[in-house]
Amino acid sequence: MTDRNDYLNRIRTIEEFLYEEASYLDRPDLDKWIELYTEDGTYWMPATEDQEDPVNHISLFYDDRVMMEIRRRNFVHPRAASKDYTVRCSHIISNVRIEEESDGGLIVTSNFQCVMYYHDKQTLYAGRYRHELVDIDGQYKIRHKRVDLINCDGVHGSIIIYV
Amino acid sequence: MSYNESTLDGLVTPTKIHRSVYTDPEIFDLEMERVWGKAWIFxxxxxxxxxxxxxxxxxxxxxxxxxxxxxxxxxxxxxxxxxxxxxxxxxxxxxxxxxxxxxxxxxxxxxxxxxxxxxxxxxxxxxxxxxxxxxxxxxxxxxxxxxRGFVFATLDADAPNLRTWLGGAGDVLDNLCDRSPEGEVEVAGGILRYEHDCNWKMFIENLNDTMHPMIVHRSVVDAANEYIKTLPEDSPHRDEAEIIPPFGASYENFEATGITGFRYGHHYDGGKSSIHADYSVDPDYETAMIASYGKERTREILTFNTHNTLYYPSLTIKSAIQNIRIVRPVAVDKCVIETWSFRLKGAPDSLLQRTILYSRLINSNGSMVGPDDHTAYFRMQEGLRSQASDWVEMHRNYGTDKDLGDRWTNTGTSDLDMRSQYGAWRHYMLGEAS
Structure with a gap:
């Protein structure tokens, strides 16, 4: 029973971390969001189901810290026409599971739904997250986040911010 | 209204286009029948x-x-x-x-x-x-x-043959294939599908519009340059640093690249130079090219440097980058733009990887370039509902296009591309000679 309680407590801690990340995208606040990533952290949104490779196959997003830093600056640039509109999101995360565990590292999968309000339109994004988390001094950081939209290979409009 | 030859004729002059060409569903239906039903489509x-x-x-x-x-x-x-x-x-x-x-x-x-x-x-x-x-x-x-493996079809039995229709603009398609050490390309690396809330012509009219990048894409260029400045000097090479900043190139730069138009509405900007001209070359690729073609021919192939080439109305290619975009009209105010990448057969993997990187950085729905273009398009689509003026203008460098027989040229910032497209539009819609 203790093992079970330990597991549930850990899931709860991980959930809180995922909620924190989501809250920085809900607002959105990319300055704070980036801080959750390791220096070698990456964010990947594949453009096809079960995509294995972000380098030899096209993706909707594949950013490392350098691209995140550029995007963070672009997002608030006064002359970025596509960023002239309010962006508000509501992320719901559920079905959180620990897929793999090793020394100092965790792979966590979850389901998500994100409603994004942008340019007078609400768009629903849904799918599965896969977070590679590392424990740095008792704090989780994201080494890799993979976002598999259920309609990854469908027709999309502009996806104006990370999901 | 129902259009006849005379009302259609009044919609496009050498320097202006009536707004209904972008907003009237009846014109859209006529275009599907006459432009898309007669031209060679990719x-x-x-x-x-x-x-x-x-x-x-x-x-x-x-x-x-x-x-x-x-x-x-x-x-x-x-x-x-x-x-x-x-x-x-x-x-x-x-x-x-x-x-x-x-x-x-x-x-x-x-x-x-x-x-x-x-x-x-x-x-x-x-x-x-x-x-x-x-x-x-x-x-x-x-x-x-x-x-060269690119399949086109037309619904018009009387269309000119494909080679004639491609004309001198076919050189760019050849150049894309010649950039392979084996002279062949293949589709690779998946497809992006990007819904645009605009008339299909706004997308193709933007391809060689070189008056927009320094305005529309300034924000991403600023963001990239600003961040790159903070990096230590000995930071490793990043292809991103070659791909993003040229979108902020100056008017003078784009003027110098020039623009070339052909019959049937095709055109390209660049030739001797383009915003892709300063990309570094993988030495293994250069070796493979020289082994196939010799030094002189390799130099010719790699220095024929165009930016965007349009095969009116459906296909646009970047030979120097090996990606293409395909136009799929849906309704008068909606189209889908697909981005495909090509592998140069016999070239190192780094070439396809750069193509993929480029498509993701510039053409993806999640990029910092495509969405700013898209914003300009849907604002035009909405703005043209206004009756403040019935006209969209295309005067830049009008009257100075140089006629070289099988092609026209002008400064890279001219509206030659628009004139070329609307020559073809009139050809298909009104039966005029192209």
């Missing part, structure tokens, strides 16, 4: 259907078609419609089949479209129905042909 690449039975589907304008390779390895472009009640015979984006079989009453067809089997055929005896009458087979498009 269908796909032969590498997508390497084996007999391989197919891809698409809409040519509004018409559902299928590209398929038959048992003799010949590629056909057929109407995707059962000869019986009209159901689409295949409805996936691509796949492999032994033959066509309708999901409704099970009529079957050979890979070249010939009707093979009609279940319980005895009910047709003595009715005048003849299974071997070609009208019940899948219909071939009026004409289809390929150039």
């Amino acid at each position: 269908i796909g690449h032969e590498s997508q259907v390497p084996e007999p039975g391989d197919y891809t589907t698409l809409n040519l304008g509004k018409v559902p078609v299928v590209m398929v390779r038959d048992k003799e390895h010949k590629v056909h472009v057929l109407h995707n419609r059962c000869g019986h009640k009209g159901a689409k015979l295949v409805d996936k984006r691509c796949g492999r089949i032994g033959g066509f079989r309708c999901c409704y009453h099970g009529w079957t067809y050979r890979l070249d479209g010939k009707l093979l089997g009609v279940p319980n055929i005895k009910g047709y005896e003595g009715t005048g129905f003849d299974k071997d009458d070609p009208q019940y087979s899948m219909q071939k498009l009026a004409r289809y042909d390929s150039h």
